[in-house]
Amino acid sequence: MANPSGLEITGDLPDRHEEVLTPSAFELITTLHRQLADRRLELLAARQERVQALADGGTLDFGPETAGIREDDSWQVAPPAPGLLDRRVEITGPTDKKMTINALNSGAKVWLADQEDANTPRWESVIGGQLNLLDAINRTIDYTAENGKDYKLLPDDELATIVVRPRGWHLPEKHIRIDGKEASGSLVDFALYVATAGLRQIEKGAGPYFYLPKMESHLEARLWNDAFVIAQDFLDIPRGTIRATVLIETYPAAFEMEEILYELREHSAGLNAGRWDYMFSVIKSFRTRGRDFMLPDRNSVTMAVPFMRAYTELLVRTCHKRGAHAIGGMAAFIPSKDREINEAAFAKVRADKTREANDGFDGSWVAHPGMVEVCKEVFTSVLGDRPNQIDRKREDVHVTAAQLLDVAATPGDVTEEGLRNNISVGIQYLTAWLGGLGAVAIFNLMEDAATAEISRSQVWQWLHNDVTLADSGHKVTRALIDRIVEEEIAKLPGDPSDYDDARTTFLEVAVADEYADFLTLPAYERMP
Numbered sequence: 226m227a228n229p230s231g232l233e234i235t236g237d238l239p240d241r242h243e244e245v246l247t248p249s250a251f252e253l254i255t256t257l258h259r260q261l262a263d264r265r266l267e268l269l270a271a272r273q274e275r276v277q278a279l280a281d282g283g284t285l286d287f288g289p290e291t292a293g294i295r296e297d298d299s300w301q302v303a304p305p306a307p308g309l310l311d312r313r314v315e316i317t318g319p320t321d322k323k324m325t326i327n328a329l330n331s332g333a334k335v336w337l338a339d340q341e342d343a344n345t346p347r348w349e350s351v352i353g354g355q356l357n358l359l360d361a362i363n364r365t366i367d368y369t370a371e372n373g374k375d376y377k378l379l380p381d382d383e384l385a386t387i388v389v390r391p392r393g394w395h396l397p398e399k400h401i402r403i404d405g406k407e408a409s410g411s412l413v414d415f416a417l418y419v420a421t422a423g424l425r426q427i428e429k430g431a432g433p434y435f436y437l438p439k440m441e442s443h444l445e446a447r448l449w450n451d452a453f454v455i456a457q458d459f460l461d462i463p464r465g466t467i468r469a470t471v472l473i474e475t476y477p478a479a480f481e482m483e484e485i486l487y488e489l490r491e492h493s494a495g496l497n498a499g500r501w502d503y504m505f506s507v508i509k510s511f512r513t514r515g516r517d518f519m520l521p522d523r524n525s526v527t528m529a530v531p532f533m534r535a536y537t538e539l540l541v542r543t544c545h546k547r548g549a550h551a552i553g554g555m556a557a558f559i560p561s562k563d564r565e566i567n568e569a570a571f572a573k574v575r576a577d578k579t580r581e582a583n584d585g586f587d588g589s590w591v592a593h594p595g596m597v598e599v600c601k602e603v604f605t606s607v608l609g610d611r612p613n614q615i616d617r618k619r620e621d622v623h624v625t626a627a628q629l630l631d632v633a634a635t636p637g638d639v640t641e642e643g644l645r646n647n648i649s650v651g652i653q654y655l656t657a658w659l660g661g662l663g664a665v666a667i668f669n670l671m672e673d674a675a676t677a678e679i680s681r682s683q684v685w686q687w688l689h690n691d692v693t694l695a696d697s698g699h700k701v702t703r704a705l706i707d708r709i710v711e712e713e714i715a716k717l718p719g720d721p722s723d724y725d726d727a728r729t730t731f732l733e734v735a736v737a738d739e740y741a742d743f744l745t746l747p748a749y750e751r752m753p
Contacts, residue, residue: 229255231255232402233402235399235400235402236348237348239349242352245352245421247421250417252459253420254403254408254413254417255403257409258404261412261451262406262409264448265448268394268442271442271444276510279513280512284626285477285480285510295484298546300547302547303491306434306494307430307431308434309335309434311588311613312334312552312587312613313588313601313613314332314334314335314591315336315385315388315552315589316328316591317337317343317590318337318338318592319343319344319664320339320350320353320354321353322357323370323376325366326377326378327376328594329387330384331385331597332383332598333385333594334385336385336387337388337590338354338358339390339664339673340391341392341396341438342502343663344663345661345662345663345752346398346410346749346752347753349661351398355422359421362425362429364381381429387426388435388470388494389414389418389436390472391415391438392411393411393440394445395742396745396746397410398410399749415435418433419456424462432467434469434470434494436469436470437449438472439474441475442481443488446485447488449489450489453469453492465492468494469492470496470497470552471493472497472499474497474506474675475510476506476509476510477506477510480626480629482539482544483543486544487547493549495550495551495587496549496550497551498528498537498540501675501676501679502678502679503533504682505675505679508679508682508685508686512686516690517632518632518633519690519692520632520635520686521637521643522637522642523646523647523680525637528554528577528581531628531631532631532632535625536629538619538622538624539624541619542618542619545615545617546618548615551585552590553586553590554577555592556578556589556590557592557671558570558593558671559595559596559666559669561669570669571596578603578604582603582606582607585619587614587615588604589604593671638695639687641694641697641709644687644694644706644709645712645713646668647679647683647684648713650667650668650677650680651677651680651684652727652731653665653667653727654667654676654677654680655677655726655731655748656727659726659748659752677744681731681734684701684706685735685740688735688736706732714728730747730748730751
């Protein structure tokens with residue numbers, strides 16, 4: 226297979242690679258890179274400029290330069306695309322074979338096929354996930370477990386709609402170089418999908434649909450919109466065929482929701498409220514002003530605390546004002562064989578989804594097929610036969626910048642139990658991630674890169690603000706963190722040396738003087 230001039234593949238080519246690494250996909254990747262790579266790097270640099278401005282005493286606010294967009298009541302996003310009208314329950318998960326089949330068969334309306342937080346950027350996972358998606362759309366996928374159980378797809382009309390989450394703008398793809406430079410992981414994931422499985426989706430009456438992660442501004446949304454236009458023109462498909470839901474999971478993006486919808490108008494499928502990444506972004510944005518933006522133990526920061534509630538209420542109002550879906554956050558609980566744990570998990574999921582449905586959300590996420598029915602039941606009790614509640618405008622909601630920024634009003638303590646949980650989850654997750662597994666069940670929760678990010682960020686925040694733990698009275702110091710790291714590793718199965726790479730990576734991002742923007746960047750360097 227001849228590559229376009231200037232494109233180099235540095236990774237080994239797995240079996241059947243030619244089905245997704247097609248000449249058309251390579252040409253599209255090259256085209257996107259040459260037209261958009263410089264802007265992508267400029268926008269990443271703008272993120273650093275904002276962090277410095279916040280460190281210098283600045284703040285976040287609704288931008289006066291885009292007030293005209295927010296005040297113009299005439300514009301709306303495109304109407305829902307086929308397969309995206311009813312989204313009352315969505316399931317998330319990685320694109321391995323078993324999860325692909327289970328997610329599509331789960332009874333959820335949408336499957337977020339995750340090439341980002343629940344996946345790892347191992348080259349074989351990047352290509353293997355694309356092959357699994359193509360096989361799923363072609364109905365040629367099957368899987369047999371070690372116990373002999375066979376997994377096969379249900380009839381097409383019983384399957385969830387596939388919506389792919391590519392990697393964020395910050396992540397490169399080190400196995401593809403164009404003109405001597407690493408390609409964008411975002412554009413690689415997008416191009417490989419839209420040029421292969423995405424075309425088959427169109428033939429089957431839907432389209433290539435995406436969840437866009439970790440954006441920090443409407444200019445980053447504009448970059449995605451331009452990528453969509455380039456791809457649609459390149460593939461000779463009508464503009465607006467591609468649709469995208471944006472995860473509002475960074476603090477700066479919460480102040481630009483309407484502008485983000487505006488940039489993606491003909492390609493927009495709504496917004497989603499992402500809990501863990503949003504909390505992670507609070508710490509990252511105001512990393513040098515921790516006392517004003519101090520978060521207690523992560524499990525005590527619910528969606529009902531003031532600054533989180535302001536964010537979710539604003540998201541629903543914004544979406545419905547513009548005719549877009551508002552999708553609620555993740556229920557990370559997974560079914561347990563312990564009856565008491567199971568009952569508590571289902572009760573928490575039911576309460577969380579009830580709040581979202583009553584607030585006006587059109588659907589919500591779960592992380593496990595066993596939680597699909599409870600989410601569906603709750604939303605159906607509010608929606609009835611209606612596919613969504615976009616017509617509920619929430620004009621009673623009026624959210625200010627001060628409310629979004631009122632992190633100090635969050636109740637809860639910083640405890641040694643919380644510190645230990647963060648350390649253990651971070652190390653366990655990184656061990657799995659470096660081994661190629663991106664979604665991991667830990668302490669009865671489905672953990673992914675977002676929960677690992679908030680875990681290590683809280684450790685960094687507490688350490689660099691000399692926090693005293695409410696339950697033990699100990700001050701968070703490097704010595705205390707080192708001791709707890711060893712104690713928590715000693716509780717884990719296997720030899721302590723099994724966790725050496727994860728320990729090193731975790732400490733590198735949790736205790737360093739300078740805060741690392743993403744733990745996955747140094748971790749990716751340790752990955753083949």
